[in-house]
Amino acid sequence: MPRSEPRHRDAYPVFETIQTRWNDNDQYGHIYNATYYELFDSAMNIWMMARGMLDPAGPDPIAVVVENGCTFFRQVSFPDTIHIGMRLAHLGNSSLEIEMGMFRGEDQIESAQARFVLVSVDPQNRRPTPFPDHQRQALATLRPC
Secondary structure, eight states: OOOOOOOBGGGOSEEEEEEOOGGGBOTTSSBOHHHHHHHHHHHHHHHHHHTTOOOTTSSSOEEEEEEEEEEEOSOOOTTOEEEEEEEEEEEOSSEEEEEEEEEETTOSBOSEEEEEEEEEEOTTTOOBOOOOHHHHHHHHTTSOO
16 A cells, blocks of 8 residues: 655644644654644544534434544654644545544644544444434545645
């Protein structure tokens, strides 16, 4: 499988900003690889929660991760402020794929790139269910320009 190329900041219509923490660094002085997934997941969840899409106690379906992956291009470390861009790669009836890019400070080229596949599930029985219209409208704002 060919390796992904790093994207420019303008490939992403939406961003969330996250501050790295001291304990994110590993013994080599850069962010531990598993922490990248945590940071990507946090940015995605912050965006979804702000739009009412991630309330397990609520009546609406929630989106759960069923697959993900990350490609690393450049080192990120504490005390970097990172900006995580998000874009919708695919929206089906009950599944979606979000592509994300991690940008260090004001860098214009991403340091890492991730993809998360999510499935919309009923919050009670955890069975797949279609995304409701208001969630589809929110997700549409993630479409690349």
